[in-house]
Amino acid sequence: MDKSENNFNRLLLEISFDGRNYGGWQIQPNSPTVQELIQETLTKLYSGQDIKLTGSSRTDAGVHAVGFAASFAVPARPHIPPDKLKKALNGLLPDSVAIRGVKEVPMDFHARFDTAGKAYTYVINLGDETPFASHYSWRPYLKLDIEKMREAAQHLIGTHDFSSFVVNRDDIDNAVRTIYNIDFQVFGQYLCITFTGNGFLYRMIRCLVGALEAVGTGKISGPELKTILEQKDRRKAPNTAPPYGLFLMKVFYDKEDITKFKLENVPFL
Amino acid sequence: MDKSENNFNRLLLEISFDGRNYGGWQIQPNSPTVQELIQETLTKLYSGQDIKLTGSSRTDAGVHAVGFAASFAVPARPHIPPDKLKKALNGLLPDSVAIRGVKEVPMDFHARFDTAGKAYTYVINLGDETPFASHYSWRPYLKLDIEKMREAAQHLIGTHDFSSFVVNRDDIDNAVRTIYNIDFQVFGQYLCITFTGNGFLYRMIRCLVGALEAVGTGKISGPELKTILEQKDRRKAPNTAPPYGLFLMKVFYDKEDITKFKLENVPFL
Numbered sequence: 018m019d020k021s022e023n024n025f026n027r028l029l030l031e032i033s034f035d036g037r038n039y040g041g042w043q044i045q046p047n048s049p050t051v052q053e054l055i056q057e058t059l060t061k062l063y064s065g066q067d068i069k070l071t072g073s074s075r076t077d078a079g080v081h082a083v084g085f086a087a088s089f090a091v092p093a094r095p096h097i098p099p100d101k102l103k104k105a106l107n108g109l110l111p112d113s114v115a116i117r118g119v120k121e122v123p124m125d126f127h128a129r130f131d132t133a134g135k136a137y138t139y140v141i142n143l144g145d146e147t148p149f150a151s152h153y154s155w156r157p158y159l160k161l162d163i164e165k166m167r168e169a170a171q172h173l174i175g176t177h178d179f180s181s182f183v184v185n186r187d188d189i190d191n192a193v194r195t196i197y198n199i200d201f202q203v204f205g206q207y208l209c210i211t212f213t214g215n216g217f218l219y220r221m222i223r224c225l226v227g228a229l230e231a232v233g234t235g236k237i238s239g240p241e242l243k244t245i246l247e248q249k250d251r252r253k254a255p256n257t258a259p260p261y262g263l264f265l266m267k268v269f270y271d272k273e274d275i276t277k278f279k280l281e282n283v284p285f286l
Numbered sequence: 287m288d289k290s291e292n293n294f295n296r297l298l299l300e301i302s303f304d305g306r307n308y309g310g311w312q313i314q315p316n317s318p319t320v321q322e323l324i325q326e327t328l329t330k331l332y333s334g335q336d337i338k339l340t341g342s343s344r345t346d347a348g349v350h351a352v353g354f355a356a357s358f359a360v361p362a363r364p365h366i367p368p369d370k371l372k373k374a375l376n377g378l379l380p381d382s383v384a385i386r387g388v389k390e391v392p393m394d395f396h397a398r399f400d401t402a403g404k405a406y407t408y409v410i411n412l413g414d415e416t417p418f419a420s421h422y423s424w425r426p427y428l429k430l431d432i433e434k435m436r437e438a439a440q441h442l443i444g445t446h447d448f449s450s451f452v453v454n455r456d457d458i459d460n461a462v463r464t465i466y467n468i469d470f471q472v473f474g475q476y477l478c479i480t481f482t483g484n485g486f487l488y489r490m491i492r493c494l495v496g497a498l499e500a501v502g503t504g505k506i507s508g509p510e511l512k513t514i515l516e517q518k519d520r521r522k523a524p525n526t527a528p529p530y531g532l533f534l535m536k537v538f539y540d541k542e543d544i545t546k547f548k549l550e551n552v553p554f555l
């Protein structure tokens with residue numbers, strides 16, 4: 018009986034954070050990170066016992082999250098029910114981090130290896146400068162042809178070697194990933210480009226958005242984007258889009274949930 | 287001929303700012319202010335000539351603006367056309383301040399004395415904590431009955447002595463103001479309460495929102511709110527709402543524009 022109870026003493030947190038003040042998720046020297054902050058808060062709540070969070074991925078400095086996922090093995094004592102833990106964490110964490118959900122998962126659950134896919138949204142400000150969204154959107158200098166971007170994005174959907182759209186290609190074994198969908202939506206003055214896929218390489222979305230922006234401004238054509246993808250050479254691709262327009266929206270652990278994902282509004286609400 | 291040209295050498299700026307980093311609009315010691323920042327930037331653009339901005343009102347520390355108004359007398363040289371000035375200011379100002387419009391006004395125009403009215407929106411977060419809007423909305427602890435708040439707000443519309451809803455009553459001659467409308471709109475998880483009126487006293491909106499919140503949580507009733515208004519005594523009123531949920535939306539110089547004002551979405555987009 019003890020054993021079956023132990024099957025559920027791992028908790029999965031759904032975490033939202035404003036990336037502007039952090040050097041990303043993962044603990045590193047010389048910069049505050051979200052992992053460090055939440056681990057320290059959990060350690061306080063569990064009476065000083067060391068808590069180690071396993072995140073679903075790394076995120077770059079400045080990138081935001083609506084639904085980052087991280088799990089930890091819960092100490093036997095003190096017992097804190099999930100809803101109480103959520104409230105306690107939100108009470109102790111700064112405004113720039115919010116816990117949106119706390120869920121029991123099996124002990125053998127792994128926040129990184131068990132992911133079925135992810136959704137990311139990149140926000141582009143098509144209108145005037147605004148002080149409220151300047152940290153949550155990229156405002157390119159030139160006017161964008163969204164229809165051309167939408168058409169060109171079709172070349173990226175599917176299973177491809179994305180070597181042309183990754184930073185530090187030499188550090189990874191395999192640059193083949195599957196993009197299920199790239200959705201373009203306009204809410205007010207914001208263009209939101211939502212990518213769903215089985216996984217994304219380091220800075221891949223920012224590289225892809227940089228390339229799509231080059232299509233939108235007419236710097237490259239849709240067929241040229243296709244050629245760049247086929248060349249599998251990062252040096253051929255346009256610039257990388259800045260981190261502050263990017264939001265990790267959702268980490269999926271069930272493949273069925275991926276196609277159901279739909280952005281309802283700009284992610285910074 | 288020179289004289290008729292001189293009739294238009296005053297410019298009116300429409301200014302949007304994130305109030306979190308500022309001690310309000312008006313220059314004061316020991317705290318950066320929006321007025322100081324824009325004046326210094328204008329002085330740079332006008333080759334070191336001192337520029338003095340006249341604002342439409344003061345704003346409290348932490349309060350935001352979508353459409354603050356301020357005017358200044360333009361030096362004869364160098365000549366900078368309005369659209370160029372807007373771009374130059376936005377290029378030099380930090381992300382937390384944006385110039386939305388630059389318009390020529392007659393030399394005898396006064397940004398404060400000529401106002402016909404103002405619109406303010408107060409944002410209340412009805413849902414979960416979110417790191418992106420924590421500086422742009424107030425999240426009261428208790429659940430709110432919006433229908434009760436809407437009904438009670440009807441008592442405030444019209445011409446009244448608002449002495450019960452003002453800080454530093456002794457500093458002002460006359461607390462009679464006219465509220466034209468109080469509009470309740472819900473966008474996603476945000477309740478936006480928009481006040482239009484011929485003018486508002488120091489902290490009046492925050493006092494009114496504090497009272498409406500007390501109605502929403504059941505602490506006081508609608509008729510009690512009416513009694514508090516009639517008592518003309520600040521000590522009778524509930525607490526003041528925090529500054530970070532408040533946005534000055536628009537300063538009207540034409541009375542006809544006031545009734546046309548309609549909020550389209552949350553103000554922090």
